[in-house]
Amino acid sequence: MLEQIRTVLSHTTHPGNIGAAARALKVMGLSQLTLVNPKDYPCAEATQRASRATDILADAAVVGSMEEAVADCRLIVGTSARTRTLPSKLITPRELAEKIKHNPSRLPVAILFGTENSGLTNEELQICHYHVCIPTNPEYSSLNIASAVQLVAYEMRLALCEQPLIVEQRQVESDLAISREQFSGLLEHFEKIMLQTGYLVLGQERLLPQRMNRLFNKADLTVSELNILRGFLSSMEKHVKRIEQNH
Amino acid sequence: MLEQIRTVLSHTTHPGNIGAAARALKVMGLSQLTLVNPKDYPCAEATQRASRATDILADAAVVGSMEEAVADCRLIVGTSARTRTLPSKLITPRELAEKIKHNPSRLPVAILFGTENSGLTNEELQICHYHVCIPTNPEYSSLNIASAVQLVAYEMRLALCEQPLIVEQRQVESDLAISREQFSGLLEHFEKIMLQTGYLVLGQERLLPQRMNRLFNKADLTVSELNILRGFLSSMEKHVKRIEQNH
Numbered sequence: 001m002l003e004q005i006r007t008v009l010s011h012t013t014h015p016g017n018i019g020a021a022a023r024a025l026k027v028m029g030l031s032q033l034t035l036v037n038p039k040d041y042p043c044a045e046a047t048q049r050a051s052r053a054t055d056i057l058a059d060a061a062v063v064g065s066m067e068e069a070v071a072d073c074r075l076i077v078g079t080s081a082r083t084r085t086l087p088s089k090l091i092t093p094r095e096l097a098e099k100i101k102h103n104p105s106r107l108p109v110a111i112l113f114g115t116e117n118s119g120l121t122n123e124e125l126q127i128c129h130y131h132v133c134i135p136t137n138p139e140y141s142s143l144n145i146a147s148a149v150q151l152v153a154y155e156m157r158l159a160l161c162e163q164p165l166i167v168e169q170r171q172v173e174s175d176l177a178i179s180r181e182q183f184s185g186l187l188e189h190f191e192k193i194m195l196q197t198g199y200l201v202l203g204q205e206r207l208l209p210q211r212m213n214r215l216f217n218k219a220d221l222t223v224s225e226l227n228i229l230r231g232f233l234s235s236m237e238k239h240v241k242r243i244e245q246n247h
Numbered sequence: 248m249l250e251q252i253r254t255v256l257s258h259t260t261h262p263g264n265i266g267a268a269a270r271a272l273k274v275m276g277l278s279q280l281t282l283v284n285p286k287d288y289p290c291a292e293a294t295q296r297a298s299r300a301t302d303i304l305a306d307a308a309v310v311g312s313m314e315e316a317v318a319d320c321r322l323i324v325g326t327s328a329r330t331r332t333l334p335s336k337l338i339t340p341r342e343l344a345e346k347i348k349h350n351p352s353r354l355p356v357a358i359l360f361g362t363e364n365s366g367l368t369n370e371e372l373q374i375c376h377y378h379v380c381i382p383t384n385p386e387y388s389s390l391n392i393a394s395a396v397q398l399v400a401y402e403m404r405l406a407l408c409e410q411p412l413i414v415e416q417r418q419v420e421s422d423l424a425i426s427r428e429q430f431s432g433l434l435e436h437f438e439k440i441m442l443q444t445g446y447l448v449l450g451q452e453r454l455l456p457q458r459m460n461r462l463f464n465k466a467d468l469t470v471s472e473l474n475i476l477r478g479f480l481s482s483m484e485k486h487v488k489r490i491e492q493n494h
Contacts, residue, residue, distance in 0.1 A: 027389060
């Protein structure tokens with residue numbers, strides 16, 4: 001299971017932190033690392049701080065967007081050293097590890113870490129099913145990014161490396177959680193019909209797409225549920241066409 | 248209790264690790280740091296890696312022997328990233344935190360970290376009541392010393408800090424969860440339109456209403472989200488009416 005946990009570093013500024021993160025992952029037995037638009041990479045400092053974990057760096061994917069980094073993931077969580085104004089589904093790293101342990105159908109999992117200075121952007125947080133808050137001193141919550149990666153990877157190892165407590169149940173295809181790509185397709189379908197019915201007017205309701213994203217992210221949709229919603233939306237389109245043709 | 252936990256770094260080689268350890272301690276609310284014969288300290292690199300935790304460095308004691316560092320301590324533990332030949336009293340960081348929590352009479356506690364290359368010496372290990380083994384990948388157990396300090400400090404904070412992990416956030420009216428009555432109203436609205444578009448045919452798809460119920464139950468809808476969905480459904484009805492009238 002540890003092999004299916006992807007650490008995603010977004011717009012990391014200091015290459016030393018990327019190297020230290022690679023080392024932090026390997027020492028806990030994790031291996032998937034994806035870098036979204038790193039500022040200065042590859043870089044000798046990254047390699048040096050990685051110590052002998054350079055294989056993690058060599059295998060790391062460097063991509064141009066967060067959507068690309070998480071496209072095939074069924075559970076996406078964003079990390080933060082402090083609580084944000086968005087209180088939806090705030091959990092601790094330990095709770096996250098338990099969730100993954102008891103829901104292996106949500107693999108692959110992406111755990112997102114934002115840039116050193118300001119963390120994840122609101123856009124990045126919005127694609128997350130949960131926000132993981134690492135408990136820190138409220139008077140000094142300046143957790144180094146590689147240290148944050150280390151703490152989360154440690155909780156993953158503790159929870160996922162031993163024998164599972166609960167025997168895995170065989171999953172049928174339609175009960176699988178949907179991927180981020182399927183999720184984006186659903187939101188686009190909703191938006192298309194919302195524009196058609198006039199519920200959404202481009203340029204006017206900027207928050208509506210965000211709210212739809214959050215609403216359905218909370219639902220943790222399965223493939224069969226996705227099919228219901230897509231089928232419903234398609235039936236609406238066909239219905240409108242039929243009326244137009246019959247008149 | 249966190250104030251009575253002393254981190255002791257013995258013969259640390261790289262000053263950057265001392266700075267990073269100070270930051271790791273402060274971010275978890277620990278403050279006592281003692282340095283036994285550091286190789287290169289004070290040093291600008293230590294200050295830089297400490298970020299804004301320089302107060303921990305300023306207050307750190309620099310001593311000439313381990314005996315001096317732990318003289319007033321009632322519980323002394325040595326850390327290691329791998330199991331040693333000495334298996335006696337081997338515990339995990341989490342078990343250590345529990346022990347301290349349940350035996351406050353053992354405070355102050357000293358937690359010893361050895362030199363980067365070879366860890367604690369046999370002499371240093373012999374004064375320890377317990378050996379703390381941080382679980383790592385057996386194929387690559389090269390845990391950075393500041394990362395080890397970070398992991399142990401994190402377990403101390405989780406077990407010994409009484410503050411709630413996550414501060415509850417104020418609820419606004421539109422963030423309230425919907426009532427069952429509002430929930431039923433939403434499902435009826437969906438059903439009405441599903442019948443209209445032909446997606447649901449009465450008597451044929453008995454499972455569909457159950458599935459819709461489950462899907463939206465998982466979403467934990469708020470009042471503002473309910474309003475979005477009801478508004479969208481109403482816009483569909485109006486759109487169909489408009490087309491019918493225009494043709």
